[in-house]
Amino acid sequence: MKEKAQNNNPYNICTWRPNSECEVCSIAGRLKCHYKLGDLLHFAGIFWTFAVPAFIGMMLGGYGWYILGEVGFMIFFFTLWEIRILCSHCPYYAEEGRVLHCIANYGSPKVWKYHPEPMSVSEKIQLLIGFAVLCGYPFPFLILGGQYVLASLALWGGIIFFWTLRKYTCSQCVNFSCPLNLVPKEVVDEFLKRNSVMRKAWEEKGWEIGGLGS
Ligand code: SF4
Ligand code: SF4
Numbered sequence: 001m002k003e004k005a006q007n008n009n010p011y012n013i014c015t016w017r018p019n020s021e022c023e024v025c026s027i028a029g030r031l032k033c034h035y036k037l038g039d040l041l042h043f044a045g046i047f048w049t050f051a052v053p054a055f056i057g058m059m060l061g062g063y064g065w066y067i068l069g070e071v072g073f074m075i076f077f078f079t080l081w082e083i084r085i086l087c088s089h090c091p092y093y094a095e096e097g098r099v100l101h102c103i104a105n106y107g108s109p110k111v112w113k114y115h116p117e118p119m120s121v122s123e124k125i126q127l128l129i130g131f132a133v134l135c136g137y138p139f140p141f142l143i144l145g146g147q148y149v150l151a152s153l154a155l156w157g158g159i160i161f162f163w164t165l166r167k168y169t170c171s172q173c174v175n176f177s178c179p180l181n182l183v184p185k186e187v188v189d190e191f192l193k194r195n196s197v198m199r200k201a202w203e204e205k206g207w208e209i210g211g212l213g214s
Pocket of ligand 1: 014015016021022025026027028029031033034191194
């Protein structure tokens with residue numbers, strides 16, 4: 001099919017093309033390549049399995065005001081840092097406009113330009129550091145406050161969050177270069193064949209369609 005850019009789709013990414021093209025796509029159903037409210041609610045819902053016991057424990061332990069530190073970091077991380085190192089490489093981010101419409105970070109402002117190339121090693125390390133800070137922040141306060149049961153529940157909630165995320169989202173996520181991504185290479189190759197801007201950027205970084213990757 002001849003590629004033709006639309007007004008809201010300057011990089012001609014298939015996620016933002018008319019759905020009719022998807023009817024003949026060999027990888028249709030293998031990826032979360034279109035925004036769905038259910039996917040967004042699922043992501044937001046599983047995060048609270050960690051956050052609810054963590055925040056309750058901080059309040060009961062006398063460190064309630066320190067929740068503002070976690071909230072402040074979340075705002076900084078999801079609107080400025082994470083969105084640059086992770087989301088700016090995502091097909092969802094390629095849509096025209098100043099606001100992100102996707103299945104996880106919906107509504108964040110897009111202050112960075114789209115980066116069709118895969119994430120660099122530095123960006124992957126930064127992402128893992130950011131996740132560690134985000135998830136690790138409440139635990140010193142839970143322990144100092146003697147909230148061992150809620151600390152255990154928060155830890156269990158964090159494990160459930162990442163396990164569920166990996167199984168049901170990372171296995172189908174279109175941000176293929178994320179260090180948590182689990183999409184098989186043959187599916188990535190098929191997606192890149194449908195998206196020439198991404199394909200060119202990925203091949204310039206060493207990715208080989210049909211080969212072993214980069
Ligand atoms: S990979 Fe692209 S063409 Fe295929 S189903 Fe997803 S959005 Fe449609
Ligand atoms: S990487 Fe995830 S959170 Fe970021 S734009 Fe893509 S789907 Fe949304």
